[in-house]
Amino acid sequence: MGTLFKKIIDRELPADIVYEDELCMAFKDIHPQAPIHLLVIPKKEIPSLANISDEDKMLIGHIMLKVADIAQSAGLEKNGYRVITNIGTHGGQVVPHLHFHILGGERLGPLNSSMNSL
């Protein structure tokens, strides 16, 4: 696939990385939609949540645990935060490499058209 997130994983593109292990990586979104906006991605190239399979069970579970850990490390646990994954064209997905947005740091609005820019 060779998406720009793959280039970030391979250190061919710079990113503000806040967490990394053998399975996943988290970095700051380049166009933040909230005071804190992080992206958590698997290192495995999976286009979206619609493309996971049985063999990814452990990986997805690992990433969900890390999403919570990373949000806590970012100071978001007390007041809460939002986790979003966009899927395909109608979902507003721009980068075809599975990623989970972590958004927080302020009270977020309802999930309506104001979120369409994500």
Ligand code: AMP
């Ligand atoms: P999505 O619309 O769900 O595919 O989200 C893709 C996200 O990647 C957007 O929020 C972009 O701002 C973000 N993004 C694009 N390029 C970069 C980059 N080089 N570093 C960090 N975030 C990026």
